[in-house]
Amino acid sequence: MAESFFELLQYRFFTNALLASVLTSINCGIIGTYIVSRRLVFISGGITHASFGGIGVGYFFGINPVLSATVFAVLSALGIEFLSKKADVREDSLIGIFWSFGMALGIIFIFLAPGYAPNLMGYLFGSLLTVSPADIWMMLALTVVVSLFFLLFYKVILFISFDQEYARTHRAPVQLVNYLLISLVAATIVLSIKVAGIILVISLLTIPQTIANLFTTKFGKIMLISVIIAFMGTFAGLMISYNYNIPSGASVIMSLIFAFIIAKLLSIIVNSLKVKTSYRNEPVETD
């Protein structure tokens, strides 16, 4: 059943899946760190599900669903961000509305679309093994944009994320940066749907960061470690998905959760050892 890894590399679908894993890990590692640090997990969930409306529209009008989903996700993200500031509606209520609105629209269009909706399961639960070259090009474009954006503007992203009001007293372009980043969040979510599926993609943006956060508390380092952990998780998930014919979303997330449990146990052990040695060797730190 299990062919060796190098044999698998001969297959085009497998190299595509591998490339998609690498690119998605970079995107999700970086963007997920921003999401977790700024506590944007709920809005990210909302954007994810709102994008399902775009997938339905894509099926109905015969457009590439990933494209229409991207448009839907970015518009919902900007809509939530804008309306929560201007329309005097609470942000979490707005997220709830966009969340279900997108899902409802998606379901309506998919049922109205003539014939059977192929690959629908793939969008819901992830399907790494059917990644197309077009998907990879889009992921690569996003990786370039995200990496460049964070490399060039690392400082201002960090400062604005930490303390928006203070950044505003320095006349930093807070609102512009917020809009740009939430758009990148939306694009990252949609282009990761192929890997983990709409229902599970949020974990790619949170579990690696949570694991990284066990070992470091530096914004930049969390990004770096998250990329590596995300790749380990997607790679393990890919192998399981291939060998047992399971949707890749589920196998990726199970791998990540397994990694989280191990990491958590490890950090508990390391911390308890630290405490013991510090009791023995050093005086207790006072303020």
Add this chain to the structure above:
Amino acid sequence: MGKIVELKNVSAGYTGEVILRDVNLVVNDHDFIGIIGPNGGGKTTLLRVVLGLIRPYKGSVTFFNGQESSHGNIIGYLPQINRIDTRFPISVTDVVLSGLMSKEGILGRYSGKQKKLALEMLEKMGVHNLRDKTVGKLSGGQLQRVYLCRAIISSPRLLMLDEPSTFVDTKFETDFYEILKELNDDMAIIVVSHDVGTITWYVKTIACVNRDLHYHPHSTITQEQLAAYNCPIQIITHGDVPHTVLKTHNH
């Protein structure tokens, strides 16, 4: 010695509700103004207007920094510490460096010189041993010092502090005001505080902000008058003085 900022007939508030009405205030170099008043009276609103965080409904805020009307980095700001998410993964040094945001632009990284400057600031406040710690690991007093470093690293002409003594123990509070007194040689200071007792020991002038009294015209009170009253603070804090802002006065 010159004007730093002037507020003329400023009315401001949130979502249509006017909290400050017709406020006049001039801040000069080397001023040390304590802003006192009841909760909800508009102390923080006044601060936010000067900082440019909210636009006044009426009136004007004018800066006199030679080049332009916007304040750029002439103001250092220390917010209420409980307003900030301390679980955010950022190091103490990075927090201090963020005080150079408007001076250094948003591109690129910080130079060794700037990092040295940040370390000097932390040394001055006696918290340089915390430079690599995450903000979440600090106590209230330590955080306060770090935020003060961030506020003054750009050598501002005006330092504004919002309730700096909240969550700080009494011992550190005294230290803190001594630090401010020293900084006052180089910059004007405005401090908002509900803690009327301590503040009057250090400030040079006092402004009382209470939106309930906004219909009255502003008045001027000098230090001599304060001394002559003997117990001036109680008179001001009781809120039965028919003035919103007591204009500062320099001699």
